[in-house]
Each structure stands twice: as structure tokens, then as C-alpha cells.
Amino acid sequence: MSALAMNNCRNARFSVAPHVVHAAWLICLLLNPACALAASGPIFEQNPPGSTSSTPVLRPTAPENTPGELPNADFIPSTATYTLRAEKTVDLTLKGAFAEAEAHNPEILKSKQDVAIAEASIISAGAIPNPQLATQLGFGPAWTKTIAGNTQQVGINQIVETGGKRGARLQLARSQKAGATLQLEFIRFDLRTRIRRIYAELAAAQAYVNLIESQRALTARLVDIAVERFKAGSSPEAEIIQANLNLNQYDTQRNAAQGRIRQAQIQLSTLLGEPVAPNLIAIDHGLFDSESVSNELVPAPDKPFPDEGALLEAAINARPDLMVAKQQLNVSTKQLRLAKAQRIPDLILGSGFAFTTFAPPEKQQFGAYLNVNVDLPIFYRKQGEILSARLSIDQAKTQSLITQNKVVAEVKAAHENIRLTRANIFKYRTQLLAAAAETVRLAELGYKYGRNRLTDVILAQQSAQQINVGYFEAVVSYQNAWADLERAVGRPLEL
DSSP states (O other): OHHHHHHHHHHOOOOOHHHHHHHOOOOOOOOSSSOOOOOOOTTTTOOTTTTOOOOSSSSSOOOOOOOOOOOOGGHHHTTTTTOOOOEEEEEHHHHHHHHHHHHOOHHHHHHHHHHHHHHHHHHTTTTOOEEEEEEEEOSSSHHHHHOOOOOOOEEEEEOOOTTTHHHHHHHHHHHHHHHHHHHHHHHHHHHHHHHHHHHHHHHHHHHHHHHHHHHHHHHHHHHHHHHHHHHTTSSSHHHHHHHHHHHHHHHHHHHHHHHHHHHHHHHHHHHHHHHOOOOOEEEEOSSTTTTTOOOOSSOOTTSOOOOOHHHHHHHHHHHHHHHHHHHHHHHHHHHHHHHHHTOOOOEEEEEEEOOOOOOOSSSSOOOEEEEEEEOOOSSSSSSHHHHHHHHHHHHHHHHHHHHHHHHHHHHHHHHHHHHHHHHHHHHHIIHHHHHHHHHHHHHHHHHHHSSHHHHHHHHHEEEEEHHHHHHHHHHHHHHHHHHHHHHHHSSSSOO
């Protein structure tokens, strides 16, 4: 075999002595560090044959080497290879992600603090004004001479709120606390939706790595066949080069898949409140395994789910942001009541004891007094506050209507999207995936026995890859549509 053929026959296994195989492998390793993975198996396989685990691996696992064989060159560090750099590996379920975010996500922590602040405002709203101590003590002739007539005084003043101001303040504060609590639920549920989407993206990225490896293994088999045909004189050496070129294109796809994993890990870690993104591994894989029956991400595509009318009714009654909008209307109503109560002036009541400190021999005088102070609402009667509260009520009604229309539109759109994606997944599972696998098998078999050209096999493999990628995209779309439907309804839906 020529040096050029040896350079490209990275995974070919020849029926020659072991030392010849060793020499061939050494030349391959020296001249092409990014040698292809020698593997076999169907193109839709998500895990290695015989594996009992359903967890997609984050990087290809080196196949076992027979005695005397060198390790596969794909696993030799190279500047052309992108790998995950996170040192800490964490297995994560979807429920675990929800719990982690509840405990550490800054958005939830801030919303909980807002509820605590609103709780404190209730104490402030219910406070009764403290009494005031009023004294008048003097020294000198103005206070000791009879002709001055000044008295010393000690008294107490108390503000008496009128018009139900304290009750109105308490109702407003309690309403604001209820609004803060509903806002917390909205933040919590919105975060749940975002976590579900990113978790599904991570599961998709991990499974996509396996898809790339299984498709790469098919192309590696094609290289073996090309080498065997070249040795038998049935095909030119150019077909080996072409097969290897097609094989090497998977390196960039593998790098992109690894990068996609890392991006999903970073985004998910941020939602979980992790300061440094660990190497998160999604345990719940969704429908990326074509044989899966149930999972924690989405229900099976053939499982019935509630009709549109039931979902709309549930959304109107449970959607957190709609509840927030309705509660804001309640708050604005309480603000109007408080503004009207503030038109009535408060009373300031006071009483005390007055006495003289005349110089002897003048006779001392003493007595009690009562005073009443009140503001006269002549120039201003809280017109600005009342107008502002009334406008806030109108605004809250408009916002509630906007939110309700948004809820209806989102439920309808998500429901239709669910129907569409389920239909696509059913089409892929029942027809396209199996047909693509069979097409590749027949094209490869025909090339092996000289009935097909190499380009026929490559085109069949590329078509199968497109179908597999399309299936993955359909699954991601289904999982995103389910997350959107949950968010539109405003509560978790049973799987």
C-alpha cells in the first residue's frame, strides 16, 4: 500500500501479522493525530451496545483495545479537539434543578425579601401615633413677677386619626403583601419554565454528542469497506481519501456539540444560582432516546392531554401574572379609599397642668387646661392623591385585560404547537427514522459488493443525518412547547 493510503486508512484492520498492524497504527498516529473512531452499530443508537445506562455520555468513550493494539487516536489531546473543562461533575434531575433554584436563585431570594418587606409594612401601617409631651418652664422676672402673669405648664398632646385612616392603611398594606406574594409565585413559575427549557437543551446537547458518534462510526465503517475494495482492486485509492474526508467532517460537529453542552451548562448553572458552572449532566433525557416510554420532561407524544377549553379555564384561574394584575386592581382600590380618608383632618388633643412660680410673698396659682387643634381643609383636600388613585384603578383594569388576552393567546398558541410537534415526532418515529437507517444499510451493502458508488453511500448517510437532526429538533420543539404550555396555563401539568 502507498504512503498516501496508509495515511488515510486510519481505522482499517488488515489480515496481516500483528507487527504490521502496529506499524500502520504508529504511522497513522504520527501523521494524523485526529484519527477516526472505529465502531459499529445502528445510526440511531443512543448508548453503546449492551449498556444498561440511559445517561448520554458527554464525550466519546474509547473502545476496548485488543492485545497489541494502540489506543484510538481520537483520544489523544489535540488543538483541534474541544473538550469540557469543568472539574466538578454533578448529576442533575429536573426535579433536583427546581429544588436547587428554589434554594439559591437570586431572583427568588429577592422576591422572598420583597414579601418580608411587605410584611413589615403592615406593622408600620397599623402603628398608633405616639403621644407628645409638651412643657413650658421659664426663669427670670417674666415668670416670677406678678405683673408678668406667665405660668409654667406640663401637658400631653395626642393625635387622633379620623375617617378610618388606620384601617385603610392596614388594608392597603395587606393588599400590597398579597401582591408581593403573588409576584413571588410568578417569579418562581417563570423560573421553572426557563429551567425546564435549558434542562431540555442540555439533555438534547448530550444526546446529540451520541448521535454524532454513532454517525461517525458508520462513516468509519465506510472507510474500512473502501480500504477492502481498494485492496481487492475494485475501487481507486481516491475513494479512501473521499471516505476519510467525510469522516473528518464529524470532528467539527463533535466540537460544536461539546460547545453546545457547555453553553447549556452555563445557562442552567446561572438559573440555579451557582457561582461557577459545574459539569452538569442531565439525568432526564426526554424523548431523545427513541425507545423511551416515559420521562420527567414531557409526556409521551401519544399520551392524551387536556383540551384547549380546560387549559384556558385553568389559566384564567391560576396564571400568576394574571393574579398579580388583578391584585394590583385591588391595591389601587385600597389606595383610593385611603386617599379619600385623608381628606378628613385629624385632631390633636392636649391637656395639662399649669402653675405659677411667683416670688414671695405673692400667692401661687395653679389649674388644668385642655386644647384642641385641627387642620382646616380650605386650600387643599387631597385632590391629587384621589385623582392619582382613580387613574391607577383604570390602569389596573386595562393591564388586567391586556394580561388576560395575552393568557388566552399564549394558551392557544402553545396548544397548537404541542399538536404540531407531537405529529412530527410520530412521523419520525413511525416512518422516517427506520427508513433512513434501512437506506444507509442497503447503500453500504451495495457499495461493499460493487453495486453502488461511494457517493451513493455518503449521500444516504448525509440524508440519514439530516433526518436524525430533524428528529432531535422536533423533540426539542416538543419539550419547549410543553414548557410554554405550562407557563401559559400557570401551573405544572401532569405528565
